[in-house]
Amino acid sequence: MRIFAISDLHVDYKQNRNWLDDISTYPEDVLILAGDVSDRLDRLQDALSCLTEKFARVFFVPGNHELWVRRGECADSLEKFTHILDLCANLGIATRPEKIDTAVWIVPLFSWYEKEGPESLCVPKIGEDPTLQIWSDLHFTRWPPLNTSIAQHFLTLNEPISKRKETVISFSHFLPRQELIYKDGIIPDVIQPHPQDPHPTFNFSRVAGSKGLEAQIRSLGSHIHFYGHQHRNRHHTIDGVTYISFALGYRREQERGLTDPGKGPKQIWDSRPF
Numbered sequence: 001m002r003i004f005a006i007s008d009l010h011v012d013y014k015q016n017r018n019w020l021d022d023i024s025t026y027p028e029d030v031l032i033l034a035g036d037v038s039d040r041l042d043r044l045q046d047a048l049s050c051l052t053e054k055f056a057r058v059f060f061v062p063g064n065h066e067l068w069v070r071r072g073e074c075a076d077s078l079e080k081f082t083h084i085l086d087l088c089a090n091l092g093i094a095t096r097p098e099k100i101d102t103a104v105w106i107v108p109l110f111s112w113y114e115k116e117g118p119e120s121l122c123v124p125k126i127g128e129d130p131t132l133q134i135w136s137d138l139h140f141t142r143w144p145p146l147n148t149s150i151a152q153h154f155l156t157l158n159e160p161i162s163k164r165k166e167t168v169i170s171f172s173h174f175l176p177r178q179e180l181i182y183k184d185g186i187i188p189d190v191i192q193p194h195p196q197d198p199h200p201t202f203n204f205s206r207v208a209g210s211k212g213l214e215a216q217i218r219s220l221g222s223h224i225h226f227y228g229h230q231h232r233n234r235h236h237t238i239d240g241v242t243y244i245s246f247a248l249g250y251r252r253e254q255e256r257g258l259t260d261p262g263k264g265p266k267q268i269w270d271s272r273p274f
């Protein structure tokens, strides 16, 4: 059994939906899908159904796009989250931890981002708009009153968290560490806008993820953590955990080489004898 992973299919783009049709079938293998398939429930269901036909088992967590409620389909983003988990259950897609053979646990971790404060991955950016007016989540998500932050709310849904004696592969849509944002893994004191930055006032690190997610990964004793959201392909090993990101992303990102999905998802594990 092999484990493959990918994120950010964004099938609203026709060429991305076509890519999904064109990938091979993996009848004995597992797929981890780390969010951002579509904010449209019909397209999400279509893409997930397609993947259940291509893989023996599919694991999924919603990304931020799935929780947009701009079409009045649900009262708020948490209601839509519950609706999506029900949809996954009906399609036979796993959204909770599961032991997939005698030696490997796959652990989906629900998450969101902290825009500021000690749990945030934020690094200040020169000239940024800290109110994030350009960020679609600000306009398309809706939240009921919560006793805690949105990020903390989702982390609480992952509990209880405990170490396991088997290999643990966890995954989330959002990032768990600041280093992962940067190709070289070095956290700057301040972000300088790149001369070709199309959105110089937008600071991605404010919407990247949360440190609470990393705390859960460490409590689990994850060997590999797969994540999405940034639309950058990354591979970092930090303090014994290998962090991998592999996104389909937008066409303009594929053309710039920021993502390179090739002919299918990325293999991240192989339990067969070599």
Ligand SMILES: [Fe+2]
Binding pocket: 008, 010, 036, 063, 229, 230, 231
């Ligand atoms: Fe995305």
Ligand SMILES: [Fe+2]
Binding pocket: 036, 063, 064, 065, 173, 228, 229, 230
């Ligand atoms: Fe995302």
